Amino acid sequence: MDSTQLSVTCIAPVNIAVIKYWGKRNESLILPINDSLSVTLSTADLCSKTKIIADAKFTDNVMILNGKEENFENERIQRCVKEIKARAAELGSCPKELLEWKIHIESENNFPTAAGLASSASGYACLVYSLAQLYDLKKQEISDIARMGSGSACRSIYGGFVQWQKGIQLDGKDSIAFQVAPASHWPDLHVLILVVNDSKKKIGSTSGMARSVVTSELIKYRVEKCVPQRIHSMTQAIKDRDFSKFAEVTMKDSNQFHAICLDTFPPCVYMNDVSHEIVNYIHEFNRTEGETKVAYTFDAGPNACLYLLEKNVKRVLSFVNHIFPNDNQKSAEYVRGIPVEYESEDVNEFQNYPQYEKNTLKYIIHTKVGEGPSRVD
Amino acid sequence: MDSTQLSVTCIAPVNIAVIKYWGKRNESLILPINDSLSVTLSTADLCSKTKIIADAKFTDNVMILNGKEENFENERIQRCVKEIKARAAELGSCPKELLEWKIHIESENNFPTAAGLASSASGYACLVYSLAQLYDLKKQEISDIARMGSGSACRSIYGGFVQWQKGIQLDGKDSIAFQVAPASHWPDLHVLILVVNDSKKKIGSTSGMARSVVTSELIKYRVEKCVPQRIHSMTQAIKDRDFSKFAEVTMKDSNQFHAICLDTFPPCVYMNDVSHEIVNYIHEFNRTEGETKVAYTFDAGPNACLYLLEKNVKRVLSFVNHIFPNDNQKSAEYVRGIPVEYESEDVNEFQNYPQYEKNTLKYIIHTKVGEGPSRVD
Secondary structure, eight states: OOOEEEEEEEEEOOOEEEEOOOOEEEEETTTEEEEEEEEETTTTTSEEEEEEEETOOOOSSSEETTTTOTTTTTHHHHHHHHHHHHHHHHHSSSSSGGGSSSSEEEEEEESSSGGGOOHHHHHHHHHHHHHHHHHHHHOOHHHHHHHHGGGGGGGGGGEEEEEEEEOOTOTTTOOOOOOOOOOOGGEEEEEEEEOOOOOOOOOOOHHHHHHHHHHHHHHHHHHIIHHHHHHHHHHHHTTTTTHHHHHHOOOOOOOOHHHHHSSSSSOOOOOOOOOOOHHHHHHHHHHHHHHHOOOEEEEHHHHHHEEGGGGGGHHHHHHHHHHHHOTTTTTTTTTEEOOOOOOOOGGGGGGTSSSTTOOOOEEEEEEOOOOEEEEOO | OTTTTTEEEEEEEEEEEEEOOOOEEEETTTTEEOOOOEEBBBBBSSSSEEEEETTTTOSEEEEEEEEEEEOOTTHHHHHHHHHHHHHHHHHHHGGGGGGEEEEEEEEEEOOOOOOOOOHHHHHHHHHHHHHHHHTTTTTTHHHHHHHHHEEEEEEEEGEEEEEEEEOOOOTTTTHHHHHHHGGGTTTTEEEEEEEEOOOOOOOHHHHHHHHHHHOOOOHHHIIIIIIIHHEEEEEEEHTOHHHHHHHHHHHHHHHHHHHHHTTTOOOOOOOOOHHHHHHHHHHHHHHHHHHEEEEEEEEESSSEEEEEGGHHHHHHHHHHHHSSSOTTTSSSSTTTEEEOOOSSSOOOGGGSHOOOOHEEEEEEEEEEEEOEEEEOO
């Protein structure tokens, strides 16, 4: 270690909720009105990467995000940095003067923003995890601090299956994430993200959920009655590796989340006609296959995230490729992430399903459940 | 009167709910799980017309709907005919032998089925009203019988603003419609129906609502908590002719109905991307106008029904025509129903709103609140 400079580089994963987070009880601390539960995705295919250099000679704090300088005074960044430093100071985990050095942060995502995937979860998880490495807070709970950057970031602090408990304390100290099961518990849980071509402006999730809390009447019932039961069923499904149950609760909760958005006034609409077609096709597919082989879930955008078992990837992908033909169908640029070996053509197998117009999907990402953040330098 | 033949011809109106009916507690009697409230539309623009001939010499019952013979044994038709005859027999309202004569029914709608407007409400209301005329049940409650043909038909038995009370009796005797206010109470309440070009197959409302009752969790809360409050607010808004309140409750209830459909498993989706764009545009329009001038509501299909005051029709229609340009923009074939006089062109007024592609709407129907069924022969 150069005595006047310290550097860490870390990666952190994306997570996709199966029980959705929607609605805050405290806007500034980012405290949710309900528990949520997510699957952490493999950093091999999707991740944020953050390098932090602390240097005694730096005169300014700097934040560069995907090659562009960000305002370091951004409230959420400030809160994360301040909270991590306070924790380090309190515990004396690192030399005091290190906490006074300015830092240069460079962060990037290995997936395009255009993918419509929430990069804030992996981004803030990576920022907070990297800061914790820098200030030697390695064994400390930091999901509550990641949460202050972006709510769902707290779930990206852990790998595998992660629950964010809403907590009941006013200061949010108990609004933290914990691992329900590690990735190794169910390693054959795979994911296909169908990135839909869409140009529509949409309501940001922060303002969307604020509007839902104020105007939706149904959200009260969801929060009080539906989510607790679903968290329970989902946890059990994960423990039992019961894909059919996992899929059912995932699909129902995605639908209910979008129902709440529609019950908001004015309504927030995130799914589009293509999203709804995907939903129809998946129900149809599961029915004709005679078992639930695939589940959909949609966040605050039109892209579908499909959960499925590894053994069914090839078949489901053939189905998706039939429905949504693409000029680059089998190129690695169209189907990204974990490579899929295509067997012989079974072109006619899905011929009863009408096809959508070509290139309706931008591309597909094939990935799987994965580990939490890690240091890579 | 030819002593061996009797004939009646009647018309009955369409109604559009502002508090939606969705979900039955008894499938065969068609008893709903919540009250609903609708506006009856003028028969001058939209109606069903039914001619019934009873003849001692007829050997068969015949039903011709829009020029095509229907199966008279159809359960719903049978139930309506049987119930009306039973009531007439019980009350002795007409000669006994008349009840034994076979009948020929010819019914047609003056609007195309392709309009996506529920023709079953006006159709069954017209059938039951015509039968009641034939058997001289002129002062009797018949909305409960119309209800057995098609739930919302009971609301088409009355003009103006009509509530269908769900009732609590098992036999459905108290599940009837009543007039909240006559059409004359608020005669300047107009309606624009935007008929959207759409080819998608959709789930019929009978099976959709059955599925919602079984699978939606949110529907319980809607039925128990939301609808009773909304019926109260809506009734008050109508009594006060408070358009702004009327509009708000109408839009919120339309949104909530579609939220319930989305919370159904598998979900029922009736609105499409164009429907949602209409919603966005209307919120935007009301905001920039500085007052709520127009309200949307959507039934089990993509078409928008807009409520607005007569004085705002021209302006709203100019707005709609800007957003959705059409090759026949100002022809009577495109804007049907009550004629609209266009003033000088104010082309630039809405230029900040992006335009949709041409001919997205099939046509527009301009109508207004109107009277209940009547005899026209």
